[in-house]
Amino acid sequence: xxxxxxxxxxxxxxxxxxxxxxxxxxxxxxxxxxxxxxxxxxxxxxxxxxxxxxxxxxxxxxxxxxxxxxxxxxxxxxxxxxxxxxxxxxxxxxxxxxxxxxxxxxxxxxxxxxxxxxxxxxxxxxxxxxxxxxxxxxxxxxxxxxxxxxxxxxxxxxxxxxxxxxxxxxxxxxxxxxxxxxxxxxxxxxxxxxxxxxxxxxxxxxxx
Numbered sequence: 001x002x003x004x005x006x007x008x009x010x011x012x013x014x015x016x017x018x019x020x021x022x023x024x025x026x027x028x029x030x031x032x033x034x035x036x037x038x039x040x041x042x043x044x045x046x047x048x049x050x051x052x053x054x055x056x057x058x059x060x061x062x063x064x065x066x067x068x069x070x071x072x073x074x075x076x077x078x079x080x081x082x083x084x085x086x087x088x089x090x091x092x093x094x095x096x097x098x099x100x101x102x103x104x105x106x107x108x109x110x111x112x113x114x115x116x117x118x119x120x121x122x123x124x125x126x127x128x129x130x131x132x133x134x135x136x137x138x139x140x141x142x143x144x145x146x147x148x149x150x151x152x153x154x155x156x157x158x159x160x161x162x163x164x165x166x167x168x169x170x171x172x173x174x175x176x177x178x179x180x181x182x183x184x185x186x187x188x189x190x191x192x193x194x195x196x197x198x199x200x201x202x203x204x205x206x207x208x
Contacts (some may be wrong), residue, residue, distance in 0.1 A: 024185040029062035032178035034089040036062045038129040042084035046143030053145030082159035099160040103167035140180045161207045189200045
């Protein structure tokens, strides 16, 4: 089964029971210290008062010193959506893209300090990325969706809001590795409404 088909099945399973329209996302990844491989987009959303995480594996490689972009589509609810990035680097490292303000508090910390030990050890997640173990990646995304960190006395989610940048952290000891972003692409109907609004505004200005 190819990766695109599996991604669709995983997301549909997570959102079973909902008839959601296909949503397109633009992804941009800009590593500054090491290339990032096996890149996937982590999502979290809230349903029925519960926060749920999932991953969209992209099989994307972003060379260091460049901005790599791609687009993908999936069925997901936008109303409460946050995101992160998961990938690999070098022979054994893991790259995680998190909220940029949270990232500044994590620099220099070990994987175990940030994510704990057990099922989601760094070596386990790296193996999951290398072997396309999407089940474990999916479970890790769900776990990350529950994490928040204290920033100047306030709790802040690990995941970032759509449209804002995330900071890439290379583990074991979290070091800065550039940034990434994910944005929802307006649907054709939305673009039509926006276009009609612009035309109407232009007509009003002309009449004045």
